[in-house]
Amino acid sequence: MTEPPQTGEQVAVEEPRQRLHPLSPLLHGANSLVVIVAALSWQTLGRVGVGWYAGMVAVLLLGAVVLSLVSWYNTGYHVVGRELRIHEGLLWRRTRAIPLERLQSVEVVRPLLAQLTGLAELRLEVVGGGKTEAPLAYVAVADAVALRERLLGLAARTPAPAQPGAEPAEVGPPVEPTRRHLVSVVNRDLLVSQLLTPQAMLLPFGVAFVVVQFLSEGSWSFIAVASTLTAMAGVLLQPLRRVLADWSFQLARDDAGLRVRHGLLETRAQTVPLDRLQAVGATWPLLWRMKGWLRLRLEVAGFSTDADASQRADQLLPVGDLPTAQMIMAEVLPGVDLRVALPPPPRRARWVHPLAQPVLGAGLTDRVFAVRHGLLTRQLVVVPYARIQSVRVVQGPVQRRLRLATVHADTAGGAGAAALDRDLAEAWALAAELTTRARTARGAG
Structure with a gap:
């Protein structure tokens, strides 16, 4: 006689295998x-x-x-x-x-x-x-x-431990999550933003180079024409890949997390749970700043890094103004301001970064570790304390002579954030404070 399973024991029923579509x-x-x-x-x-x-x-x-x-x-x-x-x-x-x-x-x-x-x-x-x-x-x-x-x-779903003598809880039908629309990027802004990039501005030179090369060959054979058209397509399509990838970008929020949808020739619909978020980065390209535009990206442990930038699924806002970005940040990391004031490194860091030293910055807020860098393309990275896996203090030979150091806050499977060229004493104090806050945040979570 087969003994019945003990009370509270969960038995996994193996469902039949499913095949892919016949096409x-x-x-x-x-x-x-x-x-x-x-x-x-x-x-x-x-x-x-x-x-x-x-x-x-x-x-x-x-x-x-x-x-x-x-x-x-x-x-x-x-x-x-x-x-x-x-x-x-x-x-x-x-x-x-x-x-x-x-x-x-x-x-x-x-x-x-x-x-x-x-x-x-x-x-x-x-x-x-x-x-x-x-x-x-x-x-x-x-x-x-x-x-x-x-x-x-x-x-x-986190399964609760079974209590002795308790009946297994019945699982009801899934509840449809309530979805709130956040952002729809205007395709016109997407096109203009890509025209304000170095790749698009160098496009006429690339086309001219291909045409001159073809004319200098002096051959109008099928092979020469086909090779020229292939090279021309490569030059023209490269700037369009980001536009095609981010076309009709939409961002929404529901109980499951962020819902991202975009793409023209290849549509992508993705759901990212917010509790898996590792960091958020904001980028202000040089020519975008005259229109007040920026780009937001998210860093999630597990995102594939083998794809190029146009194929990676890390976009939070491909192009938008500061109020829109602030609204998204309020959903992703409440209480975090993209206009946070970050103190620069000491003036002797000019020997390492002659032009960018005034732009560099790093600081601690109530919830995140924030760093700023980049001269022509300004970048801000914020990392919640609970996502910091390790903290490193790194010194190069020039930094040792200048009594400077860089503090790295590493996240799970991501780049994290780095406070560049801080004063040596400040760097060690910052590393100690980051370690303490990260341990406290993980314990509280």
Whole structure:
């Protein structure tokens, strides 16, 4: 006879594995087409001819689709207790178990082909991850949204210890969180802000260089024209990547955290729990300051750092004025003012930073450690005391002669903040105070 489970014991019911959408292999194959054409290059087309080139592309594309089909057939995922398990592999089976306690954010990404087919990719960011931990590409949009909400709900739920003799609590249906809209960035401002960047201002010179190079070759062959158009596209598209990535940027707030949505050709919808926030950075580019604009970014442990700036999901405000940024800061870190006064380092720090010494600053407020740096591009970084993992005092050879030191406040998986070139005695006192406040804040939390 099978003994019944003891009172209060929780038994995890393993649900059946779910597969990715059947169209996933075709989308992966379409993505591989661009890589295949780029790998073969225009020079290969000129050497083998159009017929052989098309045949090589077709064979490689067919192989990519077959591999994607095999991968899709052997890939499955399901939630077991408080873990997301992903099974994959044909010859070498692999199972990844992702504890939801480590989950930092879940992002629903929809590239252009996925938008046309009604699919989406689910990307998970976990603590200490250098890249996206478990991309599920592709699933239906409704399934992706439902799975995101379920994972975030499980990650936020802390199971209470079972009391002897107590019945397990019934879990009711999930409550729809109340969402408050915060910011919608005007696309016109986004375009103007990108025109006020060095990359956009140097764009005519880049185009002129490509045109002059083409004319100096004196060849109007198909290969020469195709190579020139490819180079021209690379020059023109680079400044547009940020605009396309941040198009129709919207920020909202609900019980689960921040809701960020943006993108034109590739839409991204992300939820970031505020209790996972490590730091907030504000940036004032030189040409933006005449319009009173700035950019806000957030730092969350687990965000992938292998992507370039236009692909990283760390935007809090791509462009906006100071009142808008202050309103967002009141939601993210209540009581923190972006106009905080920060004392500069001693005047002898001019030997290390001849022009930027008056701009540098560092100080402590009631809730955060704040540092300011940057001459042409002004930057402010604020780190809550509870997020500081370690404090370091660093001295270089020049700093030792000038009796200066830099104080670093490190966060989990992030850059943290650094008070540059402080007086040596002040640096050690600052480090001691940071350590005390961080320990007190973590204990209070």
